[in-house]
Amino acid sequence: MIRTRFAPSPTGFLHVGGVRTALFAWLLARQAKGHFILRIEDTDRTRHVEESEQHIMECLKWLGLEWDDGPYRQSQRLDLYKEWGKKLVQAGRAFADPYSAQELEELRTGAVNAHQPFLYRDYRPKNPTSWDGSQPLRFKSEPKAYSWRDEVMGKLKSVPEAIDDFILIKSDGFPTYNFAHIIDDHLMKVSHVIRSQEFLPSVPKYLNLYEALAIERPKLATLPYVLAPDGQTKLSKRHGAKDILDYRREGYLPEALINFLATLGWHDGTNQEIFSIDELIEKFSLERVQRGGAKIDEKRLDWINGHYVRQKPIDELYELSKDFWPSSAKNQTVDYKKSVLTVVQERLKHCSELSALTNFFFEDLAIDLSLIDDNKQLSSLGRHKQTSLLEAAIEKLAQGDFKPKDLADKLNNLLSETGQPPAVLFSLIRIATTWAPASPGLAETLSLLGRDRTIERLQKSIAALNSGP
RNA sequence: GGUCCCAUCGUCUAGUGGUUAGGACGCAAGGUUCUCAUCCUUGUAACGGGGGUUCGACUCCCCCUGGGAUCACCA
Numbered sequence: 001m002i003r004t005r006f007a008p009s010p011t012g013f014l015h016v017g018g019v020r021t022a023l024f025a026w027l028l029a030r031q032a033k034g035h036f037i038l039r040i041e042d043t044d045r046t047r048h049v050e051e052s053e054q055h056i057m058e059c060l061k062w063l064g065l066e067w068d069d070g071p072y073r074q075s076q077r078l079d080l081y082k083e084w085g086k087k088l089v090q091a092g093r094a095f096a097d098p099y100s101a102q103e104l105e106e107l108r109t110g111a112v113n114a115h116q117p118f119l120y121r122d123y124r125p126k127n128p129t130s131w132d133g134s135q136p137l138r139f140k141s142e143p144k145a146y147s148w149r150d151e152v153m154g155k156l157k158s159v160p161e162a163i164d165d166f167i168l169i170k171s172d173g174f175p176t177y178n179f180a181h182i183i184d185d186h187l188m189k190v191s192h193v194i195r196s197q198e199f200l201p202s203v204p205k206y207l208n209l210y211e212a213l214a215i216e217r218p219k220l221a222t223l224p225y226v227l228a229p230d231g232q233t234k235l236s237k238r239h240g241a242k243d244i245l246d247y248r249r250e251g252y253l254p255e256a257l258i259n260f261l262a263t264l265g266w267h268d269g270t271n272q273e274i275f276s277i278d279e280l281i282e283k284f285s286l287e288r289v290q291r292g293g294a295k296i297d298e299k300r301l302d303w304i305n306g307h308y309v310r311q312k313p314i315d316e317l318y319e320l321s322k323d324f325w326p327s328s329a330k331n332q333t334v335d336y337k338k339s340v341l342t343v344v345q346e347r348l349k350h351c352s353e354l355s356a357l358t359n360f361f362f363e364d365l366a367i368d369l370s371l372i373d374d375n376k377q378l379s380s381l382g383r384h385k386q387t388s389l390l391e392a393a394i395e396k397l398a399q400g401d402f403k404p405k406d407l408a409d410k411l412n413n414l415l416s417e418t419g420q421p422p423a424v425l426f427s428l429i430r431i432a433t434t435w436a437p438a439s440p441g442l443a444e445t446l447s448l449l450g451r452d453r454t455i456e457r458l459q460k461s462i463a464a465l466n467s468g469p
Numbered sequence: 470g471g472u473c474c475c476a477u478c479g480u481c482u483a484g485u486g487g488u489u490a491g492g493a494c495g496c497a498a499g500g501u502u503c504u505c506a507u508c509c510u511u512g513u514a515a516c517g518g519g520g521g522u523u524c525g526a527c528u529c530c531c532c533c534u535g536g537g538a539u540c541a542c543c544a
Contacts, residue, residue, distance in 0.1 A: 222474085
């Protein structure tokens with residue numbers, strides 16, 4: 001039975017790097033019809049952020065990464081770690097650390113000054129006092145060379161110098177990550193430990209601990225870093241990382257983010273770029289995970305998101321985009337907004353653009369003559385010609401049912417009657433009825449605006465042209 | 470500094486000894502009766518360097534360089 005876990009520490013918001021780790025673990029579990037476990041690693045009381053746990057779960061839920069087991073909290077399992085710590089003491093593989101923080105620091109700086117690597121085991125106490133739970137409990141390592149297989153990285157090896165004594169349980173009674181995750185993975189029957197690359201240098205220590213504990217080692221899969229968009233440093237809260245929920249706030253679709261994350265460091269080997277969740281579950285494999293880090297490319301995310309937005313049935317898209325309408329749309333009917341949405345759907349990359357793309361459907365934008373004067377063809381017409389063309393438009397458009405088909409016909413008639421090319425006539429009408437830098441097709445736009453508003457805006461524009469410079 | 474990991478277009482990647490080094494994003498140009506976007510077409514651009522192994526290396530080995538991580542009573 002495949003059992004994977006996501007084990008974040010509740011120290012702040014979740015970002016792309018963390019979520020990708022969760023996604024890969026989730027995909028592996030789903031693919032094998034196994035279990036995906038959520039475990040909160042809250043063993044550092046000083047860095048604990050109260051709302052963080054809720055935040056983590058909200059992110060996972062939004063993305064659809066539902067867990068089958070948990071959430072476990074390590075802070076509620078202290079007795080377990082203590083019990084396993086005692087086993088190690090009895091086996092002679094752990095001892096109470098007698099050094100104070102200051103003493104340790106002195107040993108360390110001494111080694112550094114002597115240009116020697118610091119290894120605790122060189123200073124291991126001869127006759128440690130028995131462990132009563134108030135001192136830190138330290139692992140007594142048995143340094144040796146290891147070679148092992150990582151599900152992503154392949155063959156890995158290490159030298160004995162990579163292994164040292166380390167703290168299992170802190171003096172406050174909480175275990176360290178190094179100890180707790182080993183115990184928990186064992187007790188929770190985790191089959192694949194999937195985690196980010198930063199733990200790689202510690203793996204030899206873990207291998208040594210598995211042996212001392214005489215427990216079976218799960219499969220290890222090391223994921224490369226997700227890199228910040230600009231530099232080449234790993235993504236972190238200090239460097240370029242964005243709260244996952246910010247993506248939701250900006251109108252990104254969960255399936256788009258999943259698709260983006262999955263193909264950031266993984267690829268199925270074909271030319272396929274767009275993967276549904278089900279396809280990912282079917283096709284994902286640790287073998288094909290990249291070994292080098294991958295930078296976040298926001299442009300690519302936008303492209304993927306745009307793809308999903310364009311695919312969305314209009315009713316669904318409407319539900320998703322509810323928060324993104326301009327404030328002037330507040331009192332408009334659902335039907336009208338859906339019509340507007342239909343017309344702008346294909347130019348929407350994410351929902352937060354909705355307001356800027358549609359505001360002129362709900363309010364009169366400020367008249368900005370530079371839209372006309374900066375256009376060579378339009379400005380060369382001169383004010384008189386401009387206004388006479390708009391007047392002709394009013395006359396023509398005043399009749400008819402104002403449906404897009406009817407408007408298209410009328411606009412075409414107008415072309416031949418005025419002898420103007422579309423680049424002139426349509427541009428002029430489009431600007432005079434929207435005063436927006438861009439809009440959907442002219443006939444659709446006018447139809448949605450309706451006869452009254454169209455005529456009114458044309459008249460206002462004529463007036464502005466006549467009184468303007 | 471010790472240890473460990475990594476290395477193909479700007480970015481994400483395909484490639485597993487013989488390819489015109491492929492795709493996608495981006496960017497540029499053109500087309501689709503106006504703009505913006507979509508869509509289509511075309512273009513742009515890469516194997517870090519040096520040694521080997523081999524008839525033949527992007528592919529295998531070594532060295533260098535570069536990048537990153539880690540050396541906590543943080544995870």
